[in-house]
Amino acid sequence: MDRHRKPTLDTVASAVGVSRATVSNAYNRPDQLSAALRERILETAASLGYAGPDPVARSLATRHSATVGVMLDRPLSSDPAVSIVLDGLASTVDGHDHGLVLMPGGVDGGPRPETVARAQADVVVAYSLPDHAPALDVVRARGLPLVVIDQPVLPDTARVEVDDVGGARLAATHLRDLGHTRFGVLAFGLHRDGATGPVPTDRLPDAAFRVTRDRLTGYLDVIGEAPVWECAGSRRDLGRAGARELLSRTPRPTALLCASDELAFGALQAARDLGLRVPTDVSVVGFDDVPEAGHAEPPLTTVRQPLAEKGRRAGELALRLLTGARPGEPARLPVSLVDRHSAGVLT
Amino acid sequence: MDRHRKPTLDTVASAVGVSRATVSNAYNRPDQLSAALRERILETAASLGYAGPDPVARSLATRHSATVGVMLDRPLSSDPAVSIVLDGLASTVDGHDHGLVLMPGGVDGGPRPETVARAQADVVVAYSLPDHAPALDVVRARGLPLVVIDQPVLPDTARVEVDDVGGARLAATHLRDLGHTRFGVLAFGLHRDGATGPVPTDRLPDAAFRVTRDRLTGYLDVIGEAPVWECAGSRRDLGRAGARELLSRTPRPTALLCASDELAFGALQAARDLGLRVPTDVSVVGFDDVPEAGHAEPPLTTVRQPLAEKGRRAGELALRLLTGARPGEPARLPVSLVDRHSAGVLT
DNA sequence: TGGATGTTCTGAAGCGCTTCAGTCACACTC
DNA sequence: GAGTGTGACTGAAGCGCTTCAGAACATCCA
Structure with a gap:
C-alpha cells in the first residue's frame, strides 16, 4: 500500500468492496445502510488510517463550511x-x-x-x-x-x-445621587483620527462610533455639561493620562465617568499618582464589569453588561x-x- | 442574469470570453496573461459581483487550506x-x-x-x-x-x-536572598484529577504536567522542603483559597511562590483578607508577568516569560x-x- | 528565412466528497 | 400470484477551483 498518500473515501470503498456513496453514508447517514456493513466499513477505515471525510472536500460538496x-x-x-x-x-x-x-x-x-x-x-x-x-x-x-x-x-x-445610553445614565445618576456636581468623563475615540485629548464641544454631536456616542449621551443627559477627555483606545495607560489631566483642573472634578473598566483602572491609578483617595477624594465609575473590576483597589463600581x-x-x-x-x-x-x-x- | 446563484469562475470566464484557466490565472498568476486582459477580467468580475475564487474550492484544488x-x-x-x-x-x-x-x-x-x-x-x-x-x-x-x-x-x-525550571529558581533564589526561610508554594494541578489542596509528598515526583513539574522542581531545588498547595486551575479564586490556607499555618510562611500571576493575585487578596501586609508581613512572587502584574496592589514581583x-x-x-x-x-x-x-x- | 525562443491562452484532468435518482432483492398483503 | 412496499446499496453528476501539458502565434537572431 502506498503509505505516502493519505487514504480517501475510495481507498476505503474499494478495500471493503462497496461504493463510495456507501462509505460516505456510513459516516453521515448511518440509517442508510445496515449496521453490520457500517461496522465493517468503520473498522476497515480505522485499520487503513482513514480519519473520516476530508473537511474541505465535504465543504465543497455540501456548499457550506460549518x-x-x-x-x-x-x-x-x-x-x-x-x-x-x-x-x-x-x-x-x-x-x-x-x-x-x-x-x-x-x-x-x-x-x-x-x-x-x-x-x-x-x-x-x-x-x-x-x-x-x-x-x-x-x-x-x-x-x-x-x-x-x-x-x-x-x-x-x-x-x-446593550443599552449603552441607559447604562451610562445609570452610572451618572448614581454619582449624582451621591451628591456629586463636578464631573469629568473619560470617553472612547469620537472619530477615526486616533485623537486623544480634551474634546471641544463641536466634536461631540457627530461622533462616528455608536458606542462612544451613546455612552457619552447617557452621561451628559444626566450631568449636563462636563469636561470630556477622549481616549483613542480602551487602554489603561490612556485612561491614566486622561484622568491625570482631568484631575489636575481647578476646580477638580469629584467624580470620573469612564467609558470602560480598563479606562477606569487607569483613572484609579491616576488618582493614586496624585495622592488622591478613592472614593474619599474622587469617585470613579467604569463600564463593562470585567472580572478584574471586583479585584481592583478599591473594587470598582461599574456598569455591568453581560x-x-x-x-x-x-x-x-x-x-x-x-x-x-x-x-x-x-x-x-x-x-x-x-x-x-x-x-x-x-x- | 440569475441573481440568486453566486457567480463563479465560469460565469466570469464566459462573460469575458476566455477560459476558466485564464480567469484563475488573473487572480493567482498575473504573469501568465497580458496586463490588459487581466484588467478586463477583473473589471468584468467586479461588475458581475464576483468576489474572487472561492476559498473552499481553492483549498480542495490546492490541497491546503492555508x-x-x-x-x-x-x-x-x-x-x-x-x-x-x-x-x-x-x-x-x-x-x-x-x-x-x-x-x-x-x-x-x-x-x-x-x-x-x-x-x-x-x-x-x-x-x-x-x-x-x-x-x-x-x-x-x-x-x-x-x-x-x-x-x-x-x-x-x-x-x-520556556525555561520553567530556571524561572522558578530565579523566583526562589530572589526570595532566599531576601532572607526568607519559611516558604509556601501555590502550584498548578499535578494530575488530571482536578484535585485542590495540600500536596502529600508522594504525589510530587510523578506529576503529569511538565510545566507544573518543572516549576515545582525549580522552587524546591532552591528552598528545600516546603508546604505545597495544589490548585486545579490557574484561577485567582483558587489561589486565594490556597494562600489563605498556607498563611494560616503555624509557623506562618513569610514568602509565597506562585506558579502563575493569576494565582499570585489570589494570594495578594488572601493576605489582605488576613490583614497581612505585602511585602512587610509576607512576600509573594508570581510567574508569567501578565500586564496586570504591574498594576496590582502592590505591583507584583514575578518571573517574566515572553x-x-x-x-x-x-x-x-x-x-x-x-x-x-x-x-x-x-x-x-x-x-x-x-x-x-x-x-x-x-x- | 528558418529554427529557436517567448508569450499568451486553452483543454482536460483532477482535488475528495455528497446526493439523488434509481436498481435490485426480498418481504408483505389481499 | 400480481401488486405494493421497503430496506440496502450504487452510478454518476457535480461542488468551484488549480494546474500542466500543449497549441497558436509572434519575435528574434544568425
Whole structure:
C-alpha cells in the first residue's frame, strides 16, 4: 500500500468492496445502510488510517463550511472584555458543530481585507468595528451573512448590543445621587483620527462610533455639561493620562465617568499618582464589569453588561442566519449598576 | 442574469470570453496573461459581483487550506496569558496569509475530538494541553503536523517552551536572598484529577504536567522542603483559597511562590483578607508577568516569560512544518525576574 | 528565412466528497 | 400470484477551483 498518500473515501470503498456513496453514508447517514456493513466499513477505515471525510472536500460538496468567522477591531490581548465575548461565541458555535475562524484587527480597526476574502466561513460576526472598516465591504462583496456586535449600525443587518445610553445614565445618576456636581468623563475615540485629548464641544454631536456616542449621551443627559477627555483606545495607560489631566483642573472634578473598566483602572491609578483617595477624594465609575473590576483597589463600581451572553447571542444569531432567517430586530441586552467601592458620597 | 446563484469562475470566464484557466490565472498568476486582459477580467468580475475564487474550492484544488488550527486547554477568558500568546500566533500566521481556527478547551482539558476532526487546517498548534488529551489523538489520526506550546512533551514533535525550571529558581533564589526561610508554594494541578489542596509528598515526583513539574522542581531545588498547595486551575479564586490556607499555618510562611500571576493575585487578596501586609508581613512572587502584574496592589514581583514571542515562535514553527521541515529541537525562550514590590526583605 | 525562443491562452484532468435518482432483492398483503 | 412496499446499496453528476501539458502565434537572431 502506498503509505505516502493519505487514504480517501475510495481507498476505503474499494478495500471493503462497496461504493463510495456507501462509505460516505456510513459516516453521515448511518440509517442508510445496515449496521453490520457500517461496522465493517468503520473498522476497515480505522485499520487503513482513514480519519473520516476530508473537511474541505465535504465543504465543497455540501456548499457550506460549518464555520463562523469573527472579525475583531483590535488585537485580542488588549481588553479582557473581548476574550469573554469571544468565549461565549466560540462555545455556542462549537456546541452546534461549527468551527470558529478568528480574524483579529490590525491597526486600522479591523482585519485586513485579504484575510476576510480568504476566510472559509459561512457567516461572519463583526465585533465592534469602525463604521467604514474595509473588512465589512469584503463581507458584503462575498455575500456572506453578517451579524454585528455593538457597532456599526448597518441597515438590514443582525445585531446584538446593550443599552449603552441607559447604562451610562445609570452610572451618572448614581454619582449624582451621591451628591456629586463636578464631573469629568473619560470617553472612547469620537472619530477615526486616533485623537486623544480634551474634546471641544463641536466634536461631540457627530461622533462616528455608536458606542462612544451613546455612552457619552447617557452621561451628559444626566450631568449636563462636563469636561470630556477622549481616549483613542480602551487602554489603561490612556485612561491614566486622561484622568491625570482631568484631575489636575481647578476646580477638580469629584467624580470620573469612564467609558470602560480598563479606562477606569487607569483613572484609579491616576488618582493614586496624585495622592488622591478613592472614593474619599474622587469617585470613579467604569463600564463593562470585567472580572478584574471586583479585584481592583478599591473594587470598582461599574456598569455591568453581560459579556458572555453577548457572544452567545451573536453565535445564535449567526447560526440562525445560516438557516435563511431574516436579520430581524437587534437583540438588546440589559445592563445594571454594580455598586462596589470606588464611588462614594461627596463629603 | 440569475441573481440568486453566486457567480463563479465560469460565469466570469464566459462573460469575458476566455477560459476558466485564464480567469484563475488573473487572480493567482498575473504573469501568465497580458496586463490588459487581466484588467478586463477583473473589471468584468467586479461588475458581475464576483468576489474572487472561492476559498473552499481553492483549498480542495490546492490541497491546503492555508489555515492553522489552535487548540486550547481551557476557555479563552480564564487567563490573560492565553490571549497574549494567541495574539502573537494570530498575527504571525495572518502575516503569512494564513487563517486561524480557534478550538477552545472544554472541561476535560482540550477541545472536543469532533471539533478537531472537522477543523479545516493544515497544521495545528496545541497550547498547554494535558498529556493525554483526546484532541491530540485526532490530530495524529488525521496526520496533521503539530506544534505544541509548553506541553505535553511528545517525541518527534515541534515545541516551544520556556525555561520553567530556571524561572522558578530565579523566583526562589530572589526570595532566599531576601532572607526568607519559611516558604509556601501555590502550584498548578499535578494530575488530571482536578484535585485542590495540600500536596502529600508522594504525589510530587510523578506529576503529569511538565510545566507544573518543572516549576515545582525549580522552587524546591532552591528552598528545600516546603508546604505545597495544589490548585486545579490557574484561577485567582483558587489561589486565594490556597494562600489563605498556607498563611494560616503555624509557623506562618513569610514568602509565597506562585506558579502563575493569576494565582499570585489570589494570594495578594488572601493576605489582605488576613490583614497581612505585602511585602512587610509576607512576600509573594508570581510567574508569567501578565500586564496586570504591574498594576496590582502592590505591583507584583514575578518571573517574566515572553508570552507574545511564544505565540509568534509557535506560528513560525507551524508555517515551517508546512513546508515539509522536520520538527527539530524544541525552541526554548528565556525568562527573567521582574522585581517589583510584592517581595521584600524579611524584617 | 528558418529554427529557436517567448508569450499568451486553452483543454482536460483532477482535488475528495455528497446526493439523488434509481436498481435490485426480498418481504408483505389481499 | 400480481401488486405494493421497503430496506440496502450504487452510478454518476457535480461542488468551484488549480494546474500542466500543449497549441497558436509572434519575435528574434544568425
